[in-house]
Amino acid sequence: MLSTTSDDNHYLAPTVVESVKILVVGSFGVGKTTLIGSVSEIDPLRTEETITEASEGIDAVDSTPEKTTTTVAMDFGRITLTDEIALYLFGTPGQRRFWDLWSGLAEGAAGALVLVDTRRLEDSFEVLDQLETRTSLPFVVAINQFPGAPNYEPEQIRTALDLDDETPIVVCNAKNRNACVRALAALVRHALKTH
Amino acid sequence: MPGAREDDYVDHPIRSYVRTGGRARPTHRLTPATLLIGHTDPASTSVGRQEREVLSQCLGVISMAEIAVHLGQPVSVLAVIASDMIDAGLIGVRPDSDTATGPSRETLQKVLHALNHL
Ligand SMILES: Nc1nc2c(ncn2[C@@H]2O[C@H](COP(=O)(O)OP(=O)(O)OP(=O)(O)O)[C@@H](O)[C@H]2O)c(=O)[nH]1
Ligand SMILES: [Mg+2]
Numbered sequence: 001m002l003s004t005t006s007d008d009n010h011y012l013a014p015t016v017v018e019s020v021k022i023l024v025v026g027s028f029g030v031g032k033t034t035l036i037g038s039v040s041e042i043d044p045l046r047t048e049e050t051i052t053e054a055s056e057g058i059d060a061v062d063s064t065p066e067k068t069t070t071t072v073a074m075d076f077g078r079i080t081l082t083d084e085i086a087l088y089l090f091g092t093p094g095q096r097r098f099w100d101l102w103s104g105l106a107e108g109a110a111g112a113l114v115l116v117d118t119r120r121l122e123d124s125f126e127v128l129d130q131l132e133t134r135t136s137l138p139f140v141v142a143i144n145q146f147p148g149a150p151n152y153e154p155e156q157i158r159t160a161l162d163l164d165d166e167t168p169i170v171v172c173n174a175k176n177r178n179a180c181v182r183a184l185a186a187l188v189r190h191a192l193k194t195h
Numbered sequence: 196m197p198g199a200r201e202d203d204y205v206d207h208p209i210r211s212y213v214r215t216g217g218r219a220r221p222t223h224r225l226t227p228a229t230l231l232i233g234h235t236d237p238a239s240t241s242v243g244r245q246e247r248e249v250l251s252q253c254l255g256v257i258s259m260a261e262i263a264v265h266l267g268q269p270v271s272v273l274a275v276i277a278s279d280m281i282d283a284g285l286i287g288v289r290p291d292s293d294t295a296t297g298p299s300r301e302t303l304q305k306v307l308h309a310l311n312h313l
Contacts, residue, residue, distance in 0.1 A: 011254065011255025012255065012256040013256070014256055017291055018292060019258065019292040020293070020302060021226075021228040042261075045260065045261060045264045047260055049270065074227075078261075079313075085302065087306060088258060108296065110303060181310055188303055188310060191303055195300050
């Protein structure tokens with residue numbers, strides 16, 4: 001019934017009865033969509049949600065007390081892992097002011113992969129804060145090694161990001177499928193330890 | 196396991212009939228990763244245009260997020276329509292898709308095994 005190649009992937013296999021989701025979070029431009037595209041069996045898709053944000057938040061630019069609406073984009077992809085299980089990857093910026101959007105996503109998630117760019121480590125502080133204080137999600141820090149970025153040892157990253165000893169740190173390359181799959185596996189392994 | 200998680204879906208006593216500005220709150224927990232499947236032929240004359248559009252995307256198993264993208268709607272809007280359609284028996288939910296309590300240990304083990312062998 002569906003004939004073109006792009007439509008071959010429109011539906012999951014009829015045997016799929018279960019879906020698991022993982023969040024891919026990290027500051028702007030850190031490689032979330034790239035990572036999702038590297039592992040997804042469909043081209044990454046983008047949904048947009050309109051959220052209401054209270055402008056009095058700490059990171060609001062102006063101090064108008066009114067609420068403003070913002071459109072937040074969320075990229076996602078999927079991988080059919082077994083006859084019965086499909087994994088969904090959702091990429092969200094993870095900033096505090098988008099909390100309403102991604103708190104819903106966090107509920108029931110297997111965990112979060114936190115992508116980090118070593119050229120701007122401080123951009124990751126807010127996302128890590130949100131994960132640690134507002135969710136109980138297991139997470140793994142994945143360093144997306146951009147060309148020319150400083151090459152830190154994982155333990156230097158741990159100190160700079162003030163991570164627990166238990167939080168795994170993996171080196172990733174968002175453009176490389178195998179590296180992305182290994183990072184996801186590290187996250188699931190970590191989730192199993194804390195489950 | 197399938198079928199054993201019906202309790203995960205919040206069912207408000209007032210159901211979707213209380214409409215705010217013509218919009219109801221979804222009565223089912225429908226997230227972007229919830230999997231749906233159609234139970235009805237989209238060409239059926241007894242359904243409205245919106246329902247027909249959703250049904251035309253549910254000819255197989257598919258996530259809420261994908262349907263929303265294909266229809267050009269936010270997931271939150273689709274959730275309201277889809278929720279009514281579930282109540283009407285037009286579409287069904289895969290009960291083990293994206294549950295509020297998260298994947299079981301057994302599922303995580305299967306996921307890890309599959310990732311290790313991709
Ligand atoms: N060389 C290299 N470039 C990368 C890598 N990951 C991402 N990029 C590039 O960095 C840019 C941003 O990547 P995206 O995947 O769009 O980042 P994002 O986190 O989705 O960005 P936002 O959604 O805007 O927050 C793109 O031009 C990518 O091609 C990587 O691992 N290596
Ligand atoms: Mg992106």
